[in-house]
Amino acid sequence: MSESTVLTMDKVEAGYGGGLVLQxxxxxxxxxxxxxxxxxxxxxxxxxxxxxSGLLKPSSGTVTLGSEAIGGKAPADILRLGIAQVPQxxxxxxxxxxxxxxxxxxxxxxRERALLKSRIAMVEEMMPIVKExxxxxxxxLSGGQRRMVEIxxxxxxxxxxxxxxxxxxxxxxxxxxxxxxxxxxxxxxGRTVLLVEQNVRLGMNLATHGVVMEQGTVRxxxxxxxxxxxxxxxxMYLGKAIEK
Amino acid sequence: xxxxxxxxxxxxxxxxYALLASGVTLIFGVLDVVNVAQGAFLVFSALFTxxxxxxxxxxxxLLIPVMGAMMGIIGWAIYRGMLIRVAPQxxxxxxxxxxxVALTMEGILNLAFGNKFKSVTPAYFTESLKLGEIxxxxxxxxxxxLAIVVxxxxxxxxxxxxxxxxxxxxxxxxxxxxxxxxxxxKAAGFAFxxxxxxxxxxxxxxxxxxPIFPATHYEWIARLLGVVVLGGFGSIPGAIIAALLLGTMxxxxxxxxxxxxxLFFYGTILLILVFRPQGIMGxxxxxxxx
Numbered sequence: 001m002s003e004s005t006v007l008t009m010d011k012v013e014a015g016y017g018g019g020l021v022l023q024x025x026x027x028x029x030x031x032x033x034x035x036x037x038x039x040x041x042x043x044x045x046x047x048x049x050x051x052x053s054g055l056l057k058p059s060s061g062t063v064t065l066g067s068e069a070i071g072g073k074a075p076a077d078i079l080r081l082g083i084a085q086v087p088q089x090x091x092x093x094x095x096x097x098x099x100x101x102x103x104x105x106x107x108x109x110x111r112e113r114a115l116l117k118s119r120i121a122m123v124e125e126m127m128p129i130v131k132e133x134x135x136x137x138x139x140x141l142s143g144g145q146r147r148m149v150e151i152x153x154x155x156x157x158x159x160x161x162x163x164x165x166x167x168x169x170x171x172x173x174x175x176x177x178x179x180x181x182x183x184x185x186x187x188x189x190g191r192t193v194l195l196v197e198q199n200v201r202l203g204m205n206l207a208t209h210g211v212v213m214e215q216g217t218v219r220x221x222x223x224x225x226x227x228x229x230x231x232x233x234x235x236m237y238l239g240k241a242i243e244k
Numbered sequence: 245x246x247x248x249x250x251x252x253x254x255x256x257x258x259x260x261y262a263l264l265a266s267g268v269t270l271i272f273g274v275l276d277v278v279n280v281a282q283g284a285f286l287v288f289s290a291l292f293t294x295x296x297x298x299x300x301x302x303x304x305x306l307l308i309p310v311m312g313a314m315m316g317i318i319g320w321a322i323y324r325g326m327l328i329r330v331a332p333q334x335x336x337x338x339x340x341x342x343x344x345v346a347l348t349m350e351g352i353l354n355l356a357f358g359n360k361f362k363s364v365t366p367a368y369f370t371e372s373l374k375l376g377e378i379x380x381x382x383x384x385x386x387x388x389x390l391a392i393v394v395x396x397x398x399x400x401x402x403x404x405x406x407x408x409x410x411x412x413x414x415x416x417x418x419x420x421x422x423x424x425x426x427x428x429x430k431a432a433g434f435a436f437x438x439x440x441x442x443x444x445x446x447x448x449x450x451x452x453x454x455p456i457f458p459a460t461h462y463e464w465i466a467r468l469l470g471v472v473v474l475g476g477f478g479s480i481p482g483a484i485i486a487a488l489l490l491g492t493m494x495x496x497x498x499x500x501x502x503x504x505x506x507l508f509f510y511g512t513i514l515l516i517l518v519f520r521p522q523g524i525m526g527x528x529x530x531x532x533x534x
Contacts, residue, residue, distance in 0.1 A: 055422065079424070093416040104424050105407060
């Protein structure tokens with residue numbers, strides 16, 4: 001484990017009752033990097049995120065944040081430690097306003113009013129939509145706008161690690177570009193980003209590091225460009241080499 | 245003038261239906277549990293009110309916070325003790341459980357109070373407020389107004405407090421709520437407590453309006469479910485609109501065609517549901533739009 005390692009997963013096994021989805025997965029994330037997990041459907045990509053965020057308890061192995069073991073902790077505790085998750089879709093509260101949705105991101109710090117207020121102001125500055133559409137119901141936003149609000153909500157706790165499940169899913173190219181810019185911006189602020197992408201081309205262009213998963217384990221890791229160029233990856237998951 | 249009188253009476257009745265049904269719809273919204281014991285909670289509270297009034301002769305309305313808190317605690321205990329274990333088995337099992345709770349409560353009440361009608365009759369029981377030609381009996385007026393006030397207070401609490409926000413978040417998106425650190429179990433226990441507390445408050449109001457005996461809970465739960473289905477399961481604004489609509493319908497029917505009053509109540513529900521199966525404010529399920 002190097003100095004800048006933020007999160008380590010060591011030989012993690014986890015599943016949903018019907019069998020193990022993660023079968024001894026090991027992974028390291030360095031501070032300020034964007035790591036993208038790719039792999040075929042059913043490889044366990046989203047399950048990695050669920051284990052880190054505490055939505056799924058690992059049956060064995062360790063998950064360590066800094067020097068603290070977090071495997072099996074409750075989602076609320078993991079949030080407080082600075083790991084926020086932006087899930088695949090539909091994470092918002094559709095009948096609540098954008099402002100309320102973002103505010104609820106601060107649920108764990110609700111008693112520290114001044115802090116919450118300053119965080120909301122910080123997010124409003126980073127993500128203009130939060131202020132522009134403050135009083136609109138989240139359910140009335142477009143897919144791209146919802147994704148922005150979901151990211152805003154995750155940022156309220158000023159997380160050191162942000163988990164994102166398919167941030168480009170269902171978005172038009174313009175929105176995808178906006179989301180990508182926000183992700184790069186987060187990394188440049190020193191946050192670590194772990195994302196899962198079906199869109200390998202987009203994911204590897206965005207990421208600094210790539211992880212290829214297969215059947216619940218890590219098949220390959222490396223810098224994103226290397227993964228994108230790897231002929232084995234290309235033929236395994238894409239049928240052809242990745243265009244750059 | 246008679247129309248205004250009937251309308252006023254209908255709104256007061258609707259206010260009471262709204263308070264009681266909002267408890268059922270709140271519980272459903274957060275827990276996906278159809279609380280068929282809400283009628284039993286209501287009668288339980290009403291008969292306890294009668295007992296205390298009968299023993300001490302005190303003003304029954306003073307019991308509103310007491311009965312609200314008592315039913316809230318009982319509701320929370322039922323959730324933590326029983327419902328939480330049965331909930332993973334799905335809505336069918338939770339309905340059976342709550343039906344069992346209702347029958348058990350009815351049995352206890354039968355043993356304690358006997359199968360006889362009880363009425364709480366404070367001094368103002370037979371008096372009315374006269375505004376020109378409009379005559380509003382005090383029990384109905386007081387109960388209706390208090391129901392609306394309590395409902396307004398609950399609504400404001402759910403709207404502006406963190407506990408209320410957490411509860412609404414959990415009802416709109418359970419996974420999304422977990423992601424921001426809201427415990428579904430806590431939100432659900434809180435929702436069940438508030439839902440049961442509305443029956444506690446409602447029981448006191450009911451006791452000064454109608455004679456009660458244990459088995460009347462069947463009649464009440466039928467009405468409440470009717471209101472909730474019409475409003476759209478899980479929607480509090482829907483339940484309020486439906487309650488006011490049905491209260492007014494019932495008031496008109498019982499004034500002009502009394503023998504048809506129940507038909508008007510349930511007929512309205514049937515008719516609206518033919519054209520709007522999801523209820524007045526109900527949203528279509530996720531499966532419909534996916």
